[in-house]
Amino acid sequence: MFDYSMYQNHYERAQKLVEYFDGHYQRVFAFFSKKVPNDRIRIFFGKGTWVNDEKTEISYDIYNSLVDTGCLVHEIGHIVQNYPEKNTYGEDTPEWVKEGMAEHCRYRFGKDDSDWKIVCSQEGYYETDIYYCAAAFIIWLEKKSQRRDFIPKLNNWIVSGERIEDFLMCVFKQDVRPLWEDYKHDFPREVIYPL
Numbered sequence: 001m002f003d004y005s006m007y008q009n010h011y012e013r014a015q016k017l018v019e020y021f022d023g024h025y026q027r028v029f030a031f032f033s034k035k036v037p038n039d040r041i042r043i044f045f046g047k048g049t050w051v052n053d054e055k056t057e058i059s060y061d062i063y064n065s066l067v068d069t070g071c072l073v074h075e076i077g078h079i080v081q082n083y084p085e086k087n088t089y090g091e092d093t094p095e096w097v098k099e100g101m102a103e104h105c106r107y108r109f110g111k112d113d114s115d116w117k118i119v120c121s122q123e124g125y126y127e128t129d130i131y132y133c134a135a136a137f138i139i140w141l142e143k144k145s146q147r148r149d150f151i152p153k154l155n156n157w158i159v160s161g162e163r164i165e166d167f168l169m170c171v172f173k174q175d176v177r178p179l180w181e182d183y184k185h186d187f188p189r190e191v192i193y194p195l
């Protein structure tokens with residue numbers, strides 16, 4: 001449901017956004033082979049775009065451009081993840097995994113309504129540029145694995161409280177750091193990925 005009570009003159013925009021949200025919600029959950037939850041999500045116009053910890057509320061930035069709907073898909077990415085706060089070893093899930101995976105969803109499913117592109121420059125680094133570079137790195141890992149289910153499997157792995165490093169070791173027999181070096185070697189300049 002879209003709660004536009006704070007901005008009643010934005011009825012039409014709210015209707016468009018909720019339609020967009022519904023369609024993309026289904027697609028993202030299908031990609032991750034997840035059942036769409038029955039829980040209602042309240043979306044409202046706010047300052048900044050975010051989803052709450054309970055995954056029941058999304059704020060959509062009222063100041064966003066009219067075509068910038070991809071950020072809703074990024075938030076849907078967080079809802080699908082629903083990662084535990086701590087893994088089974090008591091460590092936090094790395095921010096680059098959370099944001100990189102969500103940003104990957106935005107690129108994969110949400111780029112139809114904006115000219116948003118995924119870019120990672122030579123200066124970028126996945127642990128500090130946790131949005132673009134991390135998403136680009138995850139997509140590169142997916143391609144390298146040649147497995148269509150790489151990202152859903154990675155997602156399930158983290159949901160079950162395991163470390164991403166161990167998953168990468170299982171799939172590639174390499175640690176995250178040397179994989180990143182390979183990534184940089186493969187794409188030495190600014191790269192825009194076609195999926």
Ligand SMILES: [Zn+2]
Nearest residue numbers: 074078099102
């Ligand atoms: Zn995010």
